[in-house]
Amino acid sequence: xxxxxxxxxxxxxxxxxxxxxxxxxxxxxxxxxxxxxxxxxxxxxxxxxxxxxxxxxxxxxxxxxxxxxxxxxxxxxxxxxxxxxxxxxxxxxxxxxxxxxxxxxxxxxxxxxxxxxxxxxxxxxxxxxxxxxxxxxxxxxxxxxxxxxxxxxxxxxxxxxxxxxxxxxxxxxxxxxxxxxxxxxxxxxxxxxxxxxxxxxxxxxxxxxxxxxxxxxxxxxxxxxxxxxxxxxxxxxxxxxxxxxxxxxxxxxxxxxxxxxxxxxxxxxxxxxxxxxxxxxxxxxxxxxxxxxxxxxxxxxxxxxxxxxxxxxxxxxxxxxxxxxxxxxxxxxxxxxxxxxxxxxxxxxxxxxxxxxxxxxxxxxxxxxxxxxxxxxxxxxxxxxxxxxxxxxxxxxxxxxxxxxxxxxxxxxxxxxxxxxxxxxxxxxxxxxxxxxxxxxxxxxxxxxxxxxxxxxxxxxxxxxxxxxxxxxxxxxxxxxxxxxxxxxxxxxxxxxxxxxxxxxxxxxxxxxxxxxxxxxxxxxxxxxxxxxxxxxxxxxxxxxxxxxxxxxxxxxxxxxxxxxxxxxxxxxxxxxxxxxxxxxxxxxxxxxxxxxxxxxxxxxxxxxxxxxxxxxxxxxxxxxxxxxxxxxxxxxxxxxxxxxxxxxxxxxxxxxxxxxxxxxxxxxxxxxxxxxxxxxxxxxxxxxxxxxxxxxxxxxxxxxxxxxxxxxxxxxxxxxxxxxxxxxxxxxxxxxxxxxxxxxxxxxxxxxxxxxxxxxxxxxxxxxxxxxxxxxxxxxxxxxxxxxxxxxxxxxxxxxxxxxxxxxxxxxxxxxxxxxxxxxxxxxxxxxxxxxxxxxxxxxxxxxxxxxxxxxxxxxxxxxxxxxxxxxxxxxxxxxxxxxxxxxxxxxxxxxxxxxxxxxxxxx
Numbered sequence: 023x024x025x026x027x028x029x030x031x032x033x034x035x036x037x038x039x040x041x042x043x044x045x046x047x048x049x050x051x052x053x054x055x056x057x058x059x060x061x062x063x064x065x066x067x068x069x070x071x072x073x074x075x076x077x078x079x080x081x082x083x084x085x086x087x088x089x090x091x092x093x094x095x096x097x098x099x100x101x102x103x104x105x106x107x108x109x110x111x112x113x114x115x116x117x118x119x120x121x122x123x124x125x126x127x128x129x130x131x132x133x134x135x136x137x138x139x140x141x142x143x144x145x146x147x148x149x150x151x152x153x154x155x156x157x158x159x160x161x162x163x164x165x166x167x168x169x170x171x172x173x174x175x176x177x178x179x180x181x182x183x184x185x186x187x188x189x190x191x192x193x194x195x196x197x198x199x200x201x202x203x204x205x206x207x208x209x210x211x212x213x214x215x216x217x218x219x220x221x222x223x224x225x226x227x228x229x230x231x232x233x234x235x236x237x238x239x240x241x242x243x244x245x246x247x248x249x250x251x252x253x254x255x256x257x258x259x260x261x262x263x264x265x266x267x268x269x270x271x272x273x274x275x276x277x278x279x280x281x282x283x284x285x286x287x288x289x290x291x292x293x294x295x296x297x298x299x300x301x302x303x304x305x306x307x308x309x310x311x312x313x314x315x316x317x318x319x320x321x322x323x324x325x326x327x328x329x330x331x332x333x334x335x336x337x338x339x340x341x342x343x344x345x346x347x348x349x350x351x352x353x354x355x356x357x358x359x360x361x362x363x364x365x366x367x368x369x370x371x372x373x374x375x376x377x378x379x380x381x382x383x384x385x386x387x388x389x390x391x392x393x394x395x396x397x398x399x400x401x402x403x404x405x406x407x408x409x410x411x412x413x414x415x416x417x418x419x420x421x422x423x424x425x426x427x428x429x430x431x432x433x434x435x436x437x438x439x440x441x442x443x444x445x446x447x448x449x450x451x452x453x454x455x456x457x458x459x460x461x462x463x464x465x466x467x468x469x470x471x472x473x474x475x476x477x478x479x480x481x482x483x484x485x486x487x488x489x490x491x492x493x494x495x496x497x498x499x500x501x502x503x504x505x506x507x508x509x510x511x512x513x514x515x516x517x518x519x520x521x522x523x524x525x526x527x528x529x530x531x532x533x534x535x536x537x538x539x540x541x542x543x544x545x546x547x548x549x550x551x552x553x554x555x556x557x558x559x560x561x562x563x564x565x566x567x568x569x570x571x572x573x574x575x576x577x578x579x580x581x582x583x584x585x586x587x588x589x590x591x592x593x594x595x596x597x598x599x600x601x602x603x604x605x606x607x608x609x610x611x612x613x614x615x616x617x618x619x620x621x622x623x624x625x626x627x628x629x630x631x632x633x634x635x636x637x638x639x640x641x642x643x644x645x646x647x648x649x650x651x652x653x654x655x656x657x658x659x660x661x662x663x664x665x666x667x668x669x670x671x672x673x674x675x676x677x678x679x680x681x682x683x684x685x686x687x688x689x690x691x692x693x694x695x696x697x698x699x700x701x702x703x704x705x706x707x708x709x710x711x712x713x714x715x716x717x718x719x720x721x722x723x724x725x726x727x728x729x730x731x732x733x734x735x736x737x738x739x740x741x742x743x744x745x746x747x748x749x750x751x752x753x754x755x756x757x758x759x760x761x762x763x764x765x766x767x768x769x770x771x772x773x774x775x776x777x778x779x780x781x782x783x784x785x786x787x788x789x790x791x792x793x794x795x796x797x798x799x800x801x802x803x804x805x806x807x808x809x810x811x812x813x814x815x816x817x818x819x820x821x822x823x824x825x826x827x828x829x830x831x832x833x834x835x836x837x838x839x840x841x842x843x844x845x846x847x848x849x850x851x852x853x854x855x856x857x858x859x860x861x862x863x864x865x866x867x868x869x870x871x872x873x874x875x876x877x878x879x880x881x882x883x884x885x886x887x888x889x890x891x892x893x894x895x896x897x898x899x900x901x902x903x904x905x906x907x908x909x910x911x912x913x914x915x916x917x918x919x920x921x922x923x924x925x926x927x928x929x930x931x
Contacts, residue, residue, distance in 0.1 A: 057109060057192075057202040058247055059264060063311055065206060071113070072211075085116045090214045092177030096121055096129060104131070104186055105212050106219060107204060110193025114212070119186055125152040127160040133188035139222040140187070147227055148187075154230040154238060155185065158281045163245045163274055166347050167354050170249050171256040176214045183216045183248070185241075189223040200225050201240040203248045209255055216252065218244055233282045233289055242278035246271040250354055263360035263517065264309040269327030270354065276332070290411040291328050298325030299414025302387065306330060306380070306441040307361060307517040332408075333383050334364075337398050338371045361515035377466070377513040381482065384443035384509055385470055390416040394472060394480040418738060419445025419507065421661030421763075424454055424500065424529055433528030438510055440464075440519040446508040448500065449665045451655045452531050456496045456508065460525035462487040466513045467525075469496055472505035474635070474667070476688040504666055531555045534563075536607045536614035537655040540673045540728070545648040546596045546620070548673075550578055551589070552607045558587040564608045567594055569620075570601035596620045596650070602633070616653040623647040628681065635688065635720075636670045641681040649674040654730055659702055662764030666691065666699075667733035676727045685722035686733045693735050697815040700765055701725065702734045711736075711765040711813050736764040736814035745808060745820045747796065754796040754826055754855055756783075758808055761790050765813040772810045797855055801828030830854040833887075835912050835923035841930040842895060848879060849890035850912045850923055857887040863915040864889040868908050868927070876903060881912070889914075895929055905929050 061068070076083045089103050100121040105114045119131040122145075130152050132140065140147050160183075172181055192199045201220040207213040218241060228235045250267050254260065261267075272291045280288035298304070304322050308314070314323050331353075339349035349367070356363040364376045382398040392400030404412050424432040432454070438444055448456070458467055467485040472478045487494045498506055510525045533556040541547040552563040562582075567574040578592035596603070600621040607614055619631040619638075625645040631638040638651040650673040659665055667686050674682060684701065693699055701712045701723045714723035714733070725731060740762035748757045756774065760767060767790070774783040774794045783794040792808065807821040833851040840846060848866040856862065860883035868876040876897045881889040896902050907928050914921040 057107070057199050058204075058244060059268070059314075060311065061107060061202065062205045062251075062261070065210075068114075068206065069210065075113075082116070086211070089116065090211050092214075093179065094177070095179050096124065098123060101134075102131065104133075104217065106133070106186070106188060106190070107202070108191045109199055110191050115191075117188065119188070122148045123152045124182070125156040127182055128152065128155050129182050129184050130155075131184065131186045133186065136187065136189045136222050139189060141226075150230060151185070151187075151227055155241065158230075159238060159241050159245060159278060162277050162281055163242055163249065166277055166350050167246050167249045167270065167274065168253060168351050170216050171252040172216055173208065173214075173255075178215055183218065183245075184213075185218045185220060187220050187222050190219060190221040190225075198224050200236055201244055203244045203251075205251050205261075208248075208252055216248055218248070231283060233279045235282075238282075239275045239278060242274045243271045246274035253355055254357075254359070257355070257357050259357040260359055262354075262363075263307070264314065265307050265323070265327045265517075266331070266353070266360060266364070268324055269329075269331035270350070272324060272328030273331050273335070273350075276328070287406060287409065290332075290408055291324055292411050294321045294325035295329060295408070295411040296325070296414055297321035298323075298329065299387075299412065299417055302326065302417055303439060303442055303444070305439045305519060307515075308520070309360075309518055313518075313520070329387075330380075330383055333386060333401070334379060336402060337382070337386075338368060338374070338379065360517060365515065376515060380441060380513050381466075381468060381509070381511065384445075384511060385482075385507075387415065387417045387443065388419055388445045388507065388509075389470070389472075389505070393477070395482075399480065416737070417443075417445065419447045421447040421449065423659055423661060424448065424450030424452070424531070433526075435524070435526040436510070437522040437524050438512055439522055440512045440514050440516070443509055443511055446510070446527065447661070447664075448498065448506040448508060448529070449659065449661070450500050451669065452501060452535060453497065453499045454529040454531055456498055456527065456529045457493060458485060458487070458496070458508070458510070458525065458527045459493040460487060460510065461523055462489045462492055464512050464514075464523050465510065465525065467508065467510045469498070470505070470507040470509065471498070471503050473502055474504045474688075478504060501668055505664065534607065534609050534612040534614045535655060536605065536616060538605070538616060538618065538652045538671065540650065540652065540671060541593075542728075545650065545673055545675070548594055548596075548618075548650070548652070550580070550592045550594055550605055550607070552580060552591075552609075552614075554588045554609060556612075559590070559609060560587075561609070563590050565592060566606045567603060568606075569597055569603035570599065598622075600629075616655075618650060618652040620648065620650045623649055626680065633670065635667065635686055637685045637687070638670075638672055639681065639683050639685065639722075640674050640679060642675065642678045643680050644675070644678045647675055647678055658730075659732055659734060660763045662738050662762065663702060663734040663736055665732055666735055669730050669732045671728075671730045672725060673728050681724075682726070683722050683724045684731055685720055687720040691721065691735065693737060695815065698735050698737050700734055700736065700814060702732045703727075703729050734765075736812060736816060738764055739816035739818035740767055740810050740812050742808055742810070742818055742820040745806070745822055747806070747822075747824050747826070749855070754799070756792075756794040756796055756806055756808075758792050758820065759790045760785075760792055760808075760810050762812045764816075768811050768813050768815075771817075773808070775807045775809075777805055796826065798829060799826050801826060801854065826855075827857070828854045830856050830914070830916065830919070830921060832912075832914070832921055832923040835910075835925040837910070837925055837927040841928040842893075843929070843931050845892055845894050846927055846929075847890050847892050848881065848910060848912070848925070848927070849884075849888055850881065850914065852887045852889070852914070856916055858883070859916070862889070864912065866891060866893075866910050866912045868893065868910045870903070870908060871906055876908065903929060905931060 089105055098121055101118055103116050103118050106117045108115050117133050119133045121129055122132050123130050190199045198221055203218055207217050227237045230238055250262055276288035276290055280286050304319050304326055306326050335346045335350055339346035352367050358366055361376045368374045368379055385399045390400045392402055404415055422432045465487055469483045472480045485494050512523050535553040537551050539549040539551055550565055563580050565578050565580055578594045580590040580592040583589045583591055602619045604615055604617050617633050619633050621629050621631050623629050623642045628639055628641045631651040633651050633653055640649045652671040654669050654671045696716055699714045699721055703710055712723050714721045740760055743759040745758040748755045774781055781794055783792055785792050803825045805823045809819040811817045831854045833853050835850045837846045837848050864881040866879045866881055870876055879891040879893055881891045884890050910925050912923045
C-alpha cells in the first residue's frame with residue numbers, strides 16, 4: 023500500500039534543496055541535502071505510519087519481519103532487503119541489496135536496482151570506498167567520538183557498520199539527499215543494524231584524495247550522528263540537542279578532511295562557517311526544525327554550532343590531541359545533553375560554565391587575539407587551521423568613537439537574540455560614564471577592556487542591571503584603554519527561545535575637558551582650552567602650569583568665549599629653555615591635565631622629546647628652531663581603525679626639518695602583520711594614514727607636518743557592497759561599491775576579472791562605485807570577481823557567476839508571407855543584450871532588382887525579441903510594385919553601434 027504524499031514535507035524538501043541544507047554545500051553540481059535530523063524528528067509519526075502499514079499490507083509485513091531477522095553470518099554475495107526511505111513519497115520502501123565487500127570495519131552493500139550507477143569500474147570504486155572508510159573515516163571518527171554501540175538483541179555477526187549504496191529517491195530537481203543515518207534502525211524495528219545510506223544518483227563517490235569530496239565528508243558527518251545516537255541510546259539517555267550534535271558532526275567533517283592532503287589542515291563546513299561569521303545574529307542553542315530550516319538561518323546554525331564546538335575543544339579540551347579527544351568523548355558520552363551536559367563537563371575545567379565559555383567565545387569571535395586572557399580570546403593559527411572559511415574572523419562590531427571635547431555622541435539601541443552576540447566598540451578619549459538599559463531578568467551584558475600596558479591586561483567587567491530601574495552605569499577611562507567593547511548579551515541555558523530583547527546605551531563625558539591648541543604662528547605659544555560638560559560655570563576654571571618643575575606665575579588667565587560660560591580659553595607662553603611641562607585645570611572637585619615637552623633645537627642634531635609613551639625625534643637645519651609634543655584630547659579616527667595610543671600633537675617647522683618621526687613604546691601589538699600598523703593624522707587625504715616600522719623599543723613612523731597623530735591598527739579589510747550585473751539599459755555592466763572606514767582604499771590594488779582575466783573598469787573616488795562594461799562578452803556563463811586591498815594591506819574579494827546573453831546580434835531576417843501577394847511582414851529576430859529593448863531604432867530598406875530603393879519601413883517591437891512592420895507592397899509614391907524579387911536590408915542602431923541583416927522577398931500576384 024502506498025501512503026499519500028505529505029505536501030508540507032515535499033515543500034520542505036524542495037526548500038532544503040534550494041538552500042543546500044546539510045553537511046556540505048557543493049560549489050559546483052547539485053546541492054547537498056541531509057535528511058538525518060528530519061527523519062529523527064518525525065520518529066513518532068513514522069512509527070505510527072509503519073504500524074498502520076503492517077496492519078493493512080501483509081506482503082509488507084512479511085518483508086518487514088524478514089528484514090529484522092538476525093543473520094548469523096555474512097559473506098560476499100549475500101543478498102539482504104533494507105528499508106530505505108523514499109523522500110519523494112514520504113514512506114519506507116523495501117529494496118534488495120548485495121554485499122560486495124567486507125572491510126575491517128564495514129560491510130558494503132549495493133542496491134540491486136542501482137548497481138549500474140557505479141561507473142565503468144564498479145569493483146574498483148567499491149574497494150576504494152571500503153579502503154577509505156577502513157583507513158581514514160572509521161579510525162579518525164572513532165578515535166575522537168568513540169565507537170557505535172549496537173544493541174546485542176539484534177544478533178549481528180560482528181560490530182561492523184553497514185554502508186548501503188543506492189539511488190536515494192528524493193524527487194528533487196535542484197539538489198539531492200547525499201546520505202543519511204536513520205535512528206529507527208537502532209531504536210526501533212526497521213533495519214535493526216547500523217546503516218549509512220549513501221546516494222549514487224546524482225551523488226558519486228568521486229576522488230577520495232579531494233578534500234572537498236562530499237561523499238566522504240557525508241560519511242564522516244553521518245558516522246558521528248550514528249555514534250552519538252547509539253551511545254545515548256545505550257545509556258538510556260535522551261538524544262543530544264541538535265545544536266550540539268550538528269556541531270560535533272561538523273567537527274567530524276573537519277577532522278576527516280584533515281586526513282586528506284594539504285599538510286593535515288581540516289576544512290570547516292562550507293559555506294556554513296563563513297555565512298555565520300557574516301551575520302552571527304542567531305540563537306546558538308535553538309533546536310527546532312523551523313528555526314534550522316529557515317532561509318536566513320540555515321547555513322548560519324551549522325556554522326555557529328561547528329565553531330562553538332571547535333572552540334570548546336581548543337580552549338577547554340587540553341593542550342594535546344589526547345586530552346582534546348578525551349574532552350570530546352566526554353561530551354558524546356554524557357547522560358545529560360545540551361547546555362546541562364556542557365555545564366557538567368565544563369565545571370571540571372577550573373569551575374567554568376556554559377555561560378562563561380559562551381562569553382569567552384563571543385569575545386574570541388570579535389577580538390581573535392590569542393595573547394589575551396590565557397588564550398581564551400582568540401583562535402590558534404586561524405588561517406592555517408580554519409582556512410578561507412574563517413576570513414570573517416574577527417567578527418565586525420559597531421564602532422563608535424567618543425571625543426572628550428563634547429563634539430561627538432556615543433549611544434544607540436538594538437535588539438539581540440538569546441545566546442547571540444553583538445559588539446559595540448568604544449574608542450576615543452577621556453573618561454566616560456556608559457549607561458545601559460535592558461530587561462534585568464534577561465540581559466547578562468558585560469564590558470571587555472584591554473589596557474595599554476605591555477603586555478596588556480584584559481578583563482571582563484560584569485554589568486548588573488538594577489532590578490527596579492532596568493539600567494546600570496559603568497565608568498570607563500578611554501585614555502587608559504587600548505580596547506573597550508560593550509557586549510549586550512543574553513546568555514542563558516534555556517533553549518529554543520526566539521524572543522528578541524531590546525536594549526539602549528549611551529555615554530557622557532566627565533564634567534571637565536582640557537586640551538591644548540598650538541599657535542600656528544608662534545611655536546612657543548599655545549592656547550589652553552577648558553570645556554565644561556556640566557553646564558555653565560559660575561566660577562572661572564583654575565589653571566596651573568608647571569614647566570621644568572617650576573610653577574608659572576602668574577597663572578594663565580582663562581576667559582569665557584561667550585555668554586554661555588561653558589568654554590574658557592587662555593594663552594600660555596613657554597619660558598626659555600627645554601623641558602617638560604604639565605597643565606592642570608580644576609572646577610570644584612573635577613580636575614584634568616595634559617603633559618607637553620618643548621625643546622630648543624640645535625642645527626643638524628637629533629633632539630628627542632618624550633611625553634609618556636610617545637617620543638618625537640626631530641632634526642632641523644636651522645639653529646634655534648623650536649619643537650613641541652603635546653598630549654591632546656583632539657582626534658578624529660575613523661571607526662574602522664583600532665586606536666592603540668593616546669593622541670599626541672607635534673609642533674615644528676616642517677620646512678626646516680631634516681628628519682621628524684614619532685615613536686611609541688611597547689612591542690605587544692594585536693596585529694598579524696606589521697603593515698596593519700599606522701599613524702593616523704586626521705582627514706588629510708593621502709597623508710591621513712602612514713606606515714610605521716618596528717624596532718626593539720616599539721614602533722615609529724615618519725611625519726611630514728605638524729598636527730595630531732594617533733597610533734592605530736587596521737585589521738579589517740575593505741567592504742564590497744552589492745556586486746551585481748546591471749542590465750537596465752540593455753548593456754550589461756558589472757557594478758559594485760567599495761568602501762573602507764579604516765586606512766582607506768589602495769586604489770592601485772583594485773582589480774576586476776572576468777573568467778580570471780583582468781578587464782578595464784572605472785572607479786568613482788567619491789562614491790566608491792566600480793563599474794565595468796560587459797557588453798562585449800560572448801553569450802554563456804561567466805565568473806566575475808572584484809578584489810581590492812586597503813592601505814594596510816588587508817585584502818577582500820567578491821565573486822559571482824552569471825549567464826550573459828552576449829552582444830546584440832541578428833538571429834534571422836525574414837518576411838512572411840513569402841511570396842507575397844497584397845502584403846508582407848518584414849521582421850528581424852534578435853538576441854543578446856538589448857534584444858527586447860523597444861527603443862531600438864530598427865528599419866527595413868526594400869530594393870528592386872536594379873538596386874534602387876523602393877521604400878523604407880520603421881520596425882517596432884512585437885514580442886520574443888522580434889521587430890516587425892507590415893509592407894503593403896507599394897513604393898514610397900504609393901504605387902503597387904510589379905511582380906519580382908525584392909532584396910531588403912534591416913538596419914539596427916543602438917547608440918553608436920549598427921547591425922545589418924539581409925533578406926529577399928518575392929512578390930507574385
